[in-house]
Amino acid sequence: MIKRAWFQFIFSLLAVLMLIFIAAPIIRLVTGSSPEVIISTVKEKEVYSSILLTFKASLVATLISLLLGIPLAYLLARVDFPGKVLIEGVIDLPVIIPHTAVGIALLMVFGRRFWAGRIFSYLGVDFIGEFNGIVLAMMFVSLPFLVNEVKEGFRGIDIKLERVARSLGASPAQAFFRVALPLNKEHILSGSLMMWARGLSEFGAVVIMAYHPMTAPVLIFERFTSFGLKYSSPVAAIMVLTSLLVFIALRLFNGKEKGIKDD
């Protein structure tokens, strides 16, 4: 009995240490500035407009990725083809590529030195130092969250449901829009939410594409390097609080979490 208790104690202790490591800095950051300082910081135009900009850019990135990512996720979940493992690896790449390298790589394609960038520029769409560039940077680093979640969702839907739909007279498009898509609603929502939140957090790729207009993570960096910890921490606290609030609110609105499995 003592051996049993010992195992469970060590195990729980390690798990709790891990949780403290995550929670402590966040709590300290959020409670580290006095409410007055936080309120006066929120009122600064530079602060609230950067937060709004961050939210908006990440939202646009998510919407574009939904359009392009759902078909990709569906094909990966349903069709077998040679090289599929390779493509699944490609989708994970944005996670492992250093963020500043992402910024450099995007600059090299969407900057005016490359034909792709020149075409966009000719069409009146510029990226460097622009809102569009921020969207690209956010989209690149965060799209794996959306695509992988949606793919897993489609995989979890019994293919026989779509086959029944086909047998009942549905075309492939009807089977997709009337069966697969509505059944995957929850995964699409939670994938979008994760992608949007991951987009908000990006700094390295964004700062290289566009130092200005300033997103919140860039603003935090600027205040830190220019004025030090004391002046950057209220901005950081506000950004963390707002994204936490929005995130929790959307999750609650979305209804229950993906259910805990019964054993």
Added chain:
Amino acid sequence: MIKRAWFQFIFSLLAVLMLIFIAAPIIRLVTGSSPEVIISTVKEKEVYSSILLTFKASLVATLISLLLGIPLAYLLARVDFPGKVLIEGVIDLPVIIPHTAVGIALLMVFGRRFWAGRIFSYLGVDFIGEFNGIVLAMMFVSLPFLVNEVKEGFRGIDIKLERVARSLGASPAQAFFRVALPLNKEHILSGSLMMWARGLSEFGAVVIMAYHPMTAPVLIFERFTSFGLKYSSPVAAIMVLTSLLVFIALRLFNGKEKGIKDD
């Protein structure tokens, strides 16, 4: 028949666009610098030592997270308790907190102004501007990849296997080490790999904890701001190439990818 083909065409087109968006910048980055430039850049001490430092710091972060994260993942997969959903949310937080805010938050806890930092400092462990700080930053932002993957792995193991082990005379510790852990080997390996790769890529949190010693993402940033795109892109290309190579090698070594599901 025409309607069917149309649907499949549009669908595949959108999916391919998404893949191009991911692959094009990476290919352009890697092929954008001439081999001579790349080789001479690799030979710079500053470059190769920063890459080594990055690999090492992320490895240490992953090892610590294995020790603390596997128990957490196991408990979340196997035990039901009130507030579990909350804790699962907490584990996702590092993904959604702006990277620069992560750096600020870690500074506030592990810097010498806070008691935790002072205790560590008294024990001779400093974080700011140190290897240890880089490890903390990388660990914080990348641990959800490990914990979630390992948790899913444990969930996928039929609890009856552990119950059989118990009925055969195994203590909880024996059931864990002889059944659950070996059966979860693949998820632990692939989770570690993802975490390690994600750690490599971090810039925002690292740059605030320690500008020096310089990790590769920081070096890329410095060269970009000091000398411009032309001088930063070879470093970025080298970093992407090395992490890609290591990542692919480890995946191949690890054997097959988590199997593609049969339908």
Added chain:
Amino acid sequence: MIKIHGLTKRLKDFNIEDIDLDIKEKEYFVILGPTGTGKTVLLELIAGLVCPDRGNIFFNGEELTELPPEERNIGMVYQDYMLFPHLNVKENITFGLKVRGVKREERERALKKIVRLFRIEHLLTRDVKNLSGGEQQRVALARALITAPRILLLDEPLSALDPGTKEQLQENLKELHERLETTTIHITHDFNEALALADRIAIMHNGKIVQTGKPEGIFKQPNSSFVAEFVGVKNIFRGRVLVEGEDKYVELNNGLKIAVITDREGWVNLIVRPEDIFISYEPFLSSARNCFSGEVVNIRNRLSMVELTVDIGVELIVYITGHSLKEMGITRGKRVFVTFKASAVHVF
């Protein structure tokens, strides 16, 4: 009505090989085989949900091997029913009409009719997640039949059910077929189910059709030892035909000679049905030409009879009533005589 010719499909775990079938209009056709033998894939091939590597499928002479499933006008019911979980019962049933663009009033009319047929009026607004197994089956059938398909494909429709419900729903399927007369292909691994429902049965083994025929025919005259064992035939032995004057015998490995009537020669299989064997304490003087002495080595209670195992050199299974068992006072270890007619031995 449905003609399948040389249908072949190679898959990872097994193959469907060279299937030839000829199913008649209004027939209730059962494909019977052990699990994992590719029966579901065969249905999906017929439905057009999976493309064959080779072979052709004809409905009424018209080839539809290349036709997509939505143009074949079939109804399909999977083992676990596969009701759309995001739609309620009514929306499930009318799905086939909606995707065909059938007008609202016409949909309502068809719905009313099919719902009355299946007596599920009270379920219409229910969520499909809260239906019992039997209700799910009725909804799945209604959904498949509302479009009046030319052919109904049933993939183990009874195997997910408890024994009690199962029997009830088996009756329902039979009634339904008598009423609508839709040509039906039903696959199962349960011989009793096939026996109760089928006009004709095809037995499938390792991706091939090994025997086709009327249920009684297959049960009484299996053409291979696989079929015999699969349909639960007892007392199947192998031996060599001997001719002694007018009489023919099969000699088993251990020298036991069983009188038979056959034109075959050489090595054969033979079957003696347990219900064709008589048990007695004295040799039974009669026209029956096979009479052996043996020891009762096992007695097992079955649902409505008792199964004796009598060792006469080989182990012979004999069915008797519980009544006889008591009356004769048969216990393990007693010596008895077993008697059966040469004409009751099926040789193949």
Added chain:
Amino acid sequence: MIKIHGLTKRLKDFNIEDIDLDIKEKEYFVILGPTGTGKTVLLELIAGLVCPDRGNIFFNGEELTELPPEERNIGMVYQDYMLFPHLNVKENITFGLKVRGVKREERERALKKIVRLFRIEHLLTRDVKNLSGGEQQRVALARALITAPRILLLDEPLSALDPGTKEQLQENLKELHERLETTTIHITHDFNEALALADRIAIMHNGKIVQTGKPEGIFKQPNSSFVAEFVGVKNIFRGRVLVEGEDKYVELNNGLKIAVITDREGWVNLIVRPEDIFISYEPFLSSARNCFSGEVVNIRNRLSMVELTVDIGVELIVYITGHSLKEMGITRGKRVFVTFKASAVHVF
């Protein structure tokens, strides 16, 4: 040997309520009930894998309600066997000895013995993923029995198998029990399985034990209509006891009066077993006190007999042989007489 008293466990989907069981040394005890009724949880409670909310478990008088499973010395075999996929057959079998710290030589000795018993010498170095269902079962049993447990718990050990293999393995279980005499609790939803194996049966319904007894007793005298229906009893009716002089009848709702022998009064259930009913074209003059005229409304082929449904005001199921059916020329719609003795009617 095992005494269970008032065992209660509340779960999300169902409850285990107030289970009392008393299982004797060396007994083969079968717990029978429909799926989803909490049978597996009951086994897990006995094994100590799940903690009860209330109630006690005793082995040989010693209470072990609080004892962790690894100290109970039980053997458990789950429905899908749960062989450890990362270990080979040998490592699976010796797992229980290894975690107990048994020495290598002793492990080898025990392994040799158990492996010989199950005739699986040739499997030892095999990967468990490539075993057939039957082989998996034998390995799982060997793994559970190598530690010589006081009690063997079997969770639907036959239900994952094909009908053919199933019967074979059922025989093996019986032999095994006769040989080792390990006290065994076996749960299943298949009445035939219970009938073939059990010394005693407990019937479980909605988390409660509703009847316990010898197999024949339960089959012949179910104590509730749930048990009667579950064990597949046909011809179960409800009516009121009438006394007319010396004779007693049960009057059904439609006025049909059935002669019975009973001491009960008021509303009762009654059962007439299909094999106790005689069919004839003329009224059968005999000592049997129940004789009714009716119409044959359905004829169904069963494995070894034919099932008639005769409408005598209520639908009565009668079993006859295929031989009689042919001889008498019975077809649907014919009028026949059914006859059965008052003493053949079970009233409860």
